[in-house]
Structures are given as C-alpha cells and as structure tokens.
Amino acid sequence: MDLVIECKSKGVNRKRTCELLQIDERRVRNWFCRYTLVDTKPGPAHALHALLPQERAAIVGFAKDENYVDDSHRVLAAKCIDLGSLAVSASTVYRVMREEGLTTDRSGHGHRNGNSRKPDRPQLTGPNQRWCWDISYLRTLVPGVYLYLYVLLDEYSRKVVAFRISWSMSYAEGKELLDEGIEREGLSPEQVKCLTLVNDRGTQMKAKPFMKFLKELGVCQKFARPRTPNDNPFIESLFATAKQSSTYPDTFRDDLDAIAYFTAYFDF
Structure with missing residues (x-):
C-alpha cells in the first residue's frame, strides 16, 4: 500500500x-x-440489554439510602427485584457501586495491619460513665428464623440500662436502644457527652448514620478488636448467663413472647 x-x-x-x-x-x-478503520470489539456498538441511565440512578439511590446502608450488593439486588424497582444482577449492582465509589469491605476478612489495639478502659468511679452493647440471636419456632436481642449494659454496675427485641438487625434499632437508655437513666446532655460506648465491629455499629448519631450526641465510641470477644466481655458474659439460665426457653413464639420473658428476667 x-x-x-x-x-x-x-x-x-x-x-x-x-x-x-x-x-x-x-x-x-x-x-x-x-x-482507515479503527480496531473495535466485535458486536454491536450498544448492547440491547445495557443498563439504562434511570436504572443506574436507581441503583445508586438504593446504595445511598440510609435504610439499606448495611446491605451488601447481593442483598440490594434482591431488594431491587422484590420492590419492583428494576431487575438487575448482583454483579451489575456491584459494578455500579464500584464505579461510583460506594463499595466497602463487607466480608469481614479485610486486610489487617496487625496494629489493632484493645479499647482503652480507664478505671470507672461510678455508673453511666461507660456503656457497652451488642446483639444476640434468639431462636423461634421456625428453623432459620431468628429474633434479635439488643442489650445496653452499664459496665460499672452491670445493670441492663435498656433492651430491645426486633425481627431485624439494623443500626436504627441501636439508635432506639441508646435513646431509651439515656431516657431511662435521665442523663443530661452534659452527662451524655461524658459517656463512652463500647461495641464490636458489626455492620450496625459501624454504619455511618449510627456513628453520626453518636457524634451529634457527643458520645465517644470505642471498637473491640476483630474476632476478640474478650474486648467486650461484660455483654458477652451477660448473654451467656441469660441463655444458660434454667428458666430460659429454647425458642420464642414471637417478639411479644421474647419481650415478656426478658422484661421479667432483667427485672424491668
């Protein structure tokens, strides 16, 4: 040529x-x-099943919604279908979230630098200085279906400040739990700002809306090390003691049954 x-x-x-x-x-x-032709990939320039702009916007909206902030891309894909918003695969949801910078390590097995430290626990001089909280599974009559017990404990007195029973695990329940504890103890805003809250690294504890809620209250949040129950021993001991009690039922009929039992057990 x-x-x-x-x-x-x-x-x-x-x-x-x-x-x-x-x-x-x-x-x-x-x-x-x-x-003069430029090398291009074989096939049509635009796939007929390509994601539409409004569908992409819907995925981003779901990922940023506070109601779904704890959900993985697989759960989000399922909820998109259940709610009738759009039908997309989990891989498509993940791709869009990655491109929009909305992905985080949700596997619980992220890289660790070996510098995790045990949360500081200064000597306490009285109640309502440091609380801890966690969530425990409660079996129901239906195999594989669980209720969830939320407990807020005062580390000085070992008093159960508040508890909740729910069918779901979410940061919103944690906010309600802390609100109830503050109200029951009658803490002033100044006392709340002196409070420290110890918890593990569950998605509910690390949820941005929950951390923002604590920051607005002035509560200092301390995280336990990954897979180290001894960093939050008081609440773990409480759950073990409660479930080993001779009066503890193996299963609960519903949330009202569980509320009645733990109200009596915690002497509320």
Whole structure:
C-alpha cells in the first residue's frame, strides 16, 4: 500500500501501478477501504440489554439510602427485584457501586495491619460513665428464623440500662436502644457527652448514620478488636448467663413472647 501511495504521489495512477505489480485493482481498493478503520470489539456498538441511565440512578439511590446502608450488593439486588424497582444482577449492582465509589469491605476478612489495639478502659468511679452493647440471636419456632436481642449494659454496675427485641438487625434499632437508655437513666446532655460506648465491629455499629448519631450526641465510641470477644466481655458474659439460665426457653413464639420473658428476667 505504501508503494501504491508513493507511485500516486509521483504521477502514476492506481490502475497503472496495479498492472505493473500484477495485483487486482479491486483488491487494492478494498485494502484502502479497510486501511482507515479503527480496531473495535466485535458486536454491536450498544448492547440491547445495557443498563439504562434511570436504572443506574436507581441503583445508586438504593446504595445511598440510609435504610439499606448495611446491605451488601447481593442483598440490594434482591431488594431491587422484590420492590419492583428494576431487575438487575448482583454483579451489575456491584459494578455500579464500584464505579461510583460506594463499595466497602463487607466480608469481614479485610486486610489487617496487625496494629489493632484493645479499647482503652480507664478505671470507672461510678455508673453511666461507660456503656457497652451488642446483639444476640434468639431462636423461634421456625428453623432459620431468628429474633434479635439488643442489650445496653452499664459496665460499672452491670445493670441492663435498656433492651430491645426486633425481627431485624439494623443500626436504627441501636439508635432506639441508646435513646431509651439515656431516657431511662435521665442523663443530661452534659452527662451524655461524658459517656463512652463500647461495641464490636458489626455492620450496625459501624454504619455511618449510627456513628453520626453518636457524634451529634457527643458520645465517644470505642471498637473491640476483630474476632476478640474478650474486648467486650461484660455483654458477652451477660448473654451467656441469660441463655444458660434454667428458666430460659429454647425458642420464642414471637417478639411479644421474647419481650415478656426478658422484661421479667432483667427485672424491668
């Protein structure tokens, strides 16, 4: 092709050049037609099943919604289908979240630098200085279906400041638990700002709305080390003692049954 171009620049037309080179002119013409083409991927320029802009916006909206902040991309994909908003795969949801910078390590097995430290526990001089909280599973009559027991404990007196029973695990329940504890103890805003809250690294504890809620109250949040129950021993001991009690039922009929039992057990 370079030779044909050079001959043409010197006044020899393409037809004469092809005759001298004994090449069919039609073939050279086809070469020139393809010469200017850019390498592209095979297939149509736009896939018929490509994600629409409004569908992408819906996925981003779900991922940023406070009601779904604790959900993984797989759960979000399922909820999108259940709510009838759109039908997308989990991989599509993850791809959109990754492109929008909305992904975090939700596996619980992220990289660790080995510098995790036990939360500081200064010597306490009285109640309502440091609380701890956690969530425990409660079996129901239906296998695989659980109730969840939320407990807020004062570390100085070992008093159960508040508890809640719920069908779901969410940061919103944690906010209600802390609100109830503050109200029951009658703490002033100044006393609340002197409070420290110890918890593990569950998604409910690390949820941004929950951490923002604590920051607005002025509560200092301390995290236990990953997979280290001894960093939050008082609440773990409480759950073990409660479930090993001779009066503890193996299963609960519903949330009202569980509320009645733990109200009596904690002597509320």
